[in-house]
Amino acid sequence: MTGPLTRRYRRLLLAYPRAYRRARGDELLGALLDAAPPGRARPTAREAADLIRHGLRARLGRPASRTVVAWAVLVAVVSGVFAAAFATRAGWETARPLPRAAEARAMLAEVLPGQEFDDIEDAPALFVIYGQPLSWNAAHSLLFFDGGEYAQAGVGGSAVGVPARPPGETVELVQRNLREHGWTVYPTTLRDMYGCVGPPCDPAAIPTGATIVARRGDTTFTMEVNPAYAGNPGYLGAVFQRATPVAVYPFGLVGGLLGAVVAFLVFGWASRRTEGRHPARVAVKPLLGVVLFFWWVPTLWTLPLAAQHHLDEPHPSWHPMWEWLGQPTFSLLFLVGCGAALLGLALAALPRPDREPVGTVPRAG
Amino acid sequence: MREPTFLILTALADRPRHGYGIVREVGVLSDGRVSLLTGTLYTALDRLAAEGLVELDHEEEVDGRLRRYYRLTGEGLAALTAETARLRQLTTAAEERLRSVRPRTA
Numbered sequence: 001m002t003g004p005l006t007r008r009y010r011r012l013l014l015a016y017p018r019a020y021r022r023a024r025g026d027e028l029l030g031a032l033l034d035a036a037p038p039g040r041a042r043p044t045a046r047e048a049a050d051l052i053r054h055g056l057r058a059r060l061g062r063p064a065s066r067t068v069v070a071w072a073v074l075v076a077v078v079s080g081v082f083a084a085a086f087a088t089r090a091g092w093e094t095a096r097p098l099p100r101a102a103e104a105r106a107m108l109a110e111v112l113p114g115q116e117f118d119d120i121e122d123a124p125a126l127f128v129i130y131g132q133p134l135s136w137n138a139a140h141s142l143l144f145f146d147g148g149e150y151a152q153a154g155v156g157g158s159a160v161g162v163p164a165r166p167p168g169e170t171v172e173l174v175q176r177n178l179r180e181h182g183w184t185v186y187p188t189t190l191r192d193m194y195g196c197v198g199p200p201c202d203p204a205a206i207p208t209g210a211t212i213v214a215r216r217g218d219t220t221f222t223m224e225v226n227p228a229y230a231g232n233p234g235y236l237g238a239v240f241q242r243a244t245p246v247a248v249y250p251f252g253l254v255g256g257l258l259g260a261v262v263a264f265l266v267f268g269w270a271s272r273r274t275e276g277r278h279p280a281r282v283a284v285k286p287l288l289g290v291v292l293f294f295w296w297v298p299t300l301w302t303l304p305l306a307a308q309h310h311l312d313e314p315h316p317s318w319h320p321m322w323e324w325l326g327q328p329t330f331s332l333l334f335l336v337g338c339g340a341a342l343l344g345l346a347l348a349a350l351p352r353p354d355r356e357p358v359g360t361v362p363r364a365g
Numbered sequence: 366m367r368e369p370t371f372l373i374l375t376a377l378a379d380r381p382r383h384g385y386g387i388v389r390e391v392g393v394l395s396d397g398r399v400s401l402l403t404g405t406l407y408t409a410l411d412r413l414a415a416e417g418l419v420e421l422d423h424e425e426e427v428d429g430r431l432r433r434y435y436r437l438t439g440e441g442l443a444a445l446t447a448e449t450a451r452l453r454q455l456t457t458a459a460e461e462r463l464r465s466v467r468p469r470t471a
Contacts, residue, residue, distance in 0.1 A: 024407065027384065027432070028384070029430070029431075030385075030427075031385045031407075031432075046402065047403070053404065054404035054407065057408055063411035064415035
C-alpha cells in the first residue's frame with residue numbers, strides 16, 4: 001500500500017499510540033482506503049479531524065470507560081496551567097533589573113519634591129521572600145503556608161517622621177507630578193482607616209487612606225497615603241516595581257500548551273499501562289484523585305479571589321500568574337500532588353503480567 | 366444505546382463484516398442518513414469489544430489490504446435484541462399516540 005493518499009493516512013494515524021498502530025494500523029488503513037472514492041489524493045478535513053480525535057481517544061486506552069476522557073482533560077488543563085505559571089516565572093527573567101536606590105530617590109524627588117524618604121535600598125532580586133532572594137533556607141517558609149511572602153520586590157521607602165503635607169494635598173500633588181513626568185496614573189483607591197456601622201460612630205467622619213498607582217514604561221509606582229488619626233501619626237510610603245515583561249505572555253502560552261500536551265500523553269500512557277490485569281490498576285485511581293484534589297482545589301479556591309482583587313483595585317501590572325493559582329502559598333499541597341503523580345507513574349511502569357498489545361480485539365473462541 | 370452503536374450491532378447481526386463492510390451496511394440500514402467515519406467506527410468497535418458485545422471472527426488480505434471481520438457475541442446478540450424490543454415498544458407507543466391525534470394519516 002503506497003501512494004500519496006496512503007502516506008497521508010499513515011501520517012494521520014500517528015495520532016494513535018504506537019502499540020495500537022502496530023496492532024490495528026494496517027487494518028485501519030485498509031478500511032480508510034476501501035472507503036476512499038477513486039481518484040482521491042488527500043483525506044477530507046472531516047476524515048482528518050475524525051482520525052485525530054479518535055487517535056487521541058485511543059491514546060487513553062480503556063475503550064469501555066465513559067469517564068477517562070474527562071479525567072484526561074482535567075489532568076491536561078491543570079498541568080498546562082501550572083506549566084504556564086512556571087514558564088511565566090522564566091519569562092520574568094527577561095525583565096530589567098529594578099531601579100537602583102539612587103534612581104528611585106531621584107524619581108521620588110520628581111513626584112513629591114521636598115519630602116524625605118527613609119529605608120530606600122537596592123533590591124537583591126526581582127522576587128524575594130522576607131526581603132531575601134529565594135534559597136533553600138526559605139524552603140520551610142515557602143512550603144508551610146508562608147509562601148505568600150514570596151512576592152515581587154520593590155525599591156522604595158516611607159516618609160521620615162510626619163509627612164510634610166496633608167494627605168489630600170499630597171494625593172493631588174503626586175498625581176499632577178506623575179502625569180507631568182510621563183506616568184500613566186490609574187484611578188486612586190480610597191479606603192476607610194477603620195470600620196463602623198453607625199452611632200456612636202459617624203461613617204462620614206472616618207479618616208480615609210489613599211493608594212495611588214501609576215505606570216511608566218516597564219516601571220510601576222505605588223504610593224500609600226494614610227492620614228493621622230487616634231494618635232497615629234499618619235503614613236506615606238512609595239515603591240517602584242517592574243511591570244510584567246512582554247516575554248511573559250509567549251512564555252506562558254508555549255509553556256502551557258507544552259505542559260498540557262505532555263500531561264495528556266503521560267496520562268494516556270499510564271492509563272493504557274494500568275488497564276486490564278496490571279498489578280497497580282487499583283492503586284492508581286485513588287492516586288489520581290489525590291493529584292487532582294491537591295492541584296485543582298487550591299487553584300479553584302484562589303482564582304476567583306485573585307480575579308475579584310484585580311477587579312476591585314486598579315493594577316498597572318497584574319499579579320504574576322502563579323499567585324492566581326494560589327502558589328506558592330499552597331506549594332505544600334502542590335508538592336503532595338506531584339508526589340502522588342510520580343508514585344502513580346512509578347506504579348504504572350511496573351511490568352504487566354501479559355504482553356497483549358493495546359487495541360487487540362478478542363478473537364472468537 | 367446510541368444510534369451508531371445500534372446500527373453497528375445490527376450490521377453484524379446476520380454475518381461477520383470487516384470495517385468498510387460495516388460502514389457500508391450502516392449506510393444501507395439508515396437509508397444513507399448515518400455515514401460512519403473510519404476513526405469513529407474503530408473507537409466504537411474497541412468499546413463494543415471491551416464490553417464483550419463483538420469479537421474478531423477472522424482476517425484476510427484483499428488487494429494487499431488487511432481486513433478483519435467482526436461478529437456479534439452472544440452478549441452482543443442479547444443486547445441488540447433487548448434494544449430492538451425497547452425501540453419497538455417506544456415506536457408502538459408513539460404510533461398509537463399519533464393515530465389518536467391524526468386518525469386518517471397515521
